[in-house]
Amino acid sequence: MILVYIEHKAGQVKKVSLEALNLARQMASSEGTSCKAFVVGNDSLSVELGNYGVDEILKLPSADHLSQDQMVEVCSQIMASNNVKYFILGLSTLARSIAGQISIKTQSAMISGITGFRYDAGKGIYRKSVFSGKAFADISSTTKSSVLTVTANCFSAEPVGSQKANETIVELSIPAAKIKIIETKLVQGKTPLTEAAVVVSAGRGMKDPSNWGMIEELADLLGATTACSRPVADVGWRPHHEHVGQTGIAIRPNVYIAIGISGAIQHLAGVNNSRKIIVINKDPEAPFFKAADYGVCGDLFEIIPKLNEALKRLKS
Amino acid sequence: MKLLVCISKTPDTTSKISFDSTGTKFNEEGIQYILNPYDEWYALVRAIELKEKFGGEVHVIHVGGSSSDMVIRKALAIGADAAFRVDIDPKDSFHTATQIANFAKAKDYQVVLLGKETIDHNASEVGPMLAAILDLPFLSYANKLEINDSTATVQIEVEGGVEVVEVQLPIVLSAAKGLAEQRIPNMKGIMDAKKKPLEILQAVECESRIQLVNYILPPAKTQVEMVAPENIDRLVSILRDELKLI
DSSP, X not given: OEEEEEOEXXXXXXXXXXXXXXXXXXXXXXHTOOEEEEEESSOOOHHHHHTTTOSXXXXXXXXXXXXXXXXXXXXXXXXXXXXXXXXXXXXXXXXXXHHHHHHHHTTOEEEEEEEEEEEETTEEEEEEEEGGGTEEEEEEEOSSOEEEEEOTTSSOOOOOOOOOOEEEEOOOOOOOOSSEEEEEEEOTTSOOTTTOSEEEEEOGGGOSGGGGHXXXXXXXXXXXXXXXXXXXXXXXXXOGGGBBSSSSBOOOOSEEEEESOOOOHHHHHHHTTOSEEEEEESOTTOGGGGGOSEEEESOHHHHHHHHHHHHHHHHO | OEEEEEOXXXXXXXXXXXXXXXXXXXXXXXXOEEEOHIIIIIIIHHHHHHHHHHOOEEEEEEESOGGGHHHHHHHHHHTOSEEEEEOSOOOSHHHHHHHHHHHHTTSOOSEEEEESOOTTTOOOOHHHHHHHHHTOOEEEEEEEEEEXXXXXXXXXXXXXXXXXXXXXXXXXXXXXXXXXXXOOOOHHHHHHHTXXXXXXXXOOOOOOSEEEEEEEOOOOOOOOEEEOTTOHHXXXXXXXXXXXXX
């Protein structure tokens, strides 16, 4: 059996969990096995998950938010008690923390950050990004069960049907939490960078933090999330959680628009898996142009306001 | 306070990545190895800061052959007190975590730290595996760590923000940017490092759980299309017609 852990919030399934379901469905049909979903919490997801080809939902009702250590326990229990061959999670910050722990508790192989999948002579081969985006590795499992995590924006999140999935309530023992959440500080209202399909990013070329209005406007027009390079986060022009690159967040949106960023190798390491890259920079020697699909060499203070005006006209 | 920092070596960030003709072996020719930045800048320095505040010792552990001694000496030069090297080339994350856990068990480390990922494998797997083998709580991508008696207050990165959590020691923690500030070793540190102990340990038996099929280099970027800065219409058509953003 293939079991996918479903992350959800306020009745809404996380996109990366739906993408994980896509991989699970492909594997389930090739192996002639069922594809089930594991849901923790009280949200009713039968309709939505049915649309994504889930055969059955195994649900652990819980009014409380479980801590990461409790999640490790319940996921390990459900894997063991259902003879799960593949336990798949969308690669979120939660999954990154718990998946490796679950693999130990269940004596499974761990393959993290899957970006592609194929069968070769009946064996599953998983592709993942290595060397900070400079190469890929194809990997297979050598154990009878595996824990897999799926990188965001690599598999389609389109629904495949319109059936309702049956829900089965499971009973698992939830141990006392060892990790207690004291406070959560979230930036409201924006798609997190790791999940964003479009990212508008700016760097030192902006000259001053007060100039960011045009970047935010462009991001709004394109439904994008804003990001920044390391130097501007370091001097406090932009918040740290916006910093993409080697020491910041690694992202792989469909479209990455880099404005006034030269493209140092440390920055590229965090963004070079983006599907398409647009670079706007006034320096023709900026290394970023070599990694770009589209480039505009010119003054961003002239280009961006004109582009915003054109997009506004188009939308109205 | 006894602190353990797991350190890894990685190719320098600027390295050109290539593989042998079978595509299964990383080509090491001309590669400069460094101490993995997340291990060095954040995990190790925060451990040293905690030792400076509470007293105790900082140990570093590495899994790898003698060619790693250079990066181990650097960790000692920055301020670790003693180093241990399990003398075997790591086979995979599980193999590495097993070696470290075998060393760390029954040694009463209160905090075990490591970088959030290595910059070659980028897997973030060793930390959670190590915590599970040692049966300790794991804190992933921590950018603040404060300790009060036996309680750790940790700020961890989550999607779109941070979470502040409390947990009883001992713990295993992976370090993200912000946990500490990079320290450059000084001359005294470098001289002292030569006299600090570096103990070589035997590896334990452990089977790998994954198999590398091969490495692949990404396809070369197609030629960049340069758009003239005054040609806003073309830029709009790229966004609308080619990238379907509008």
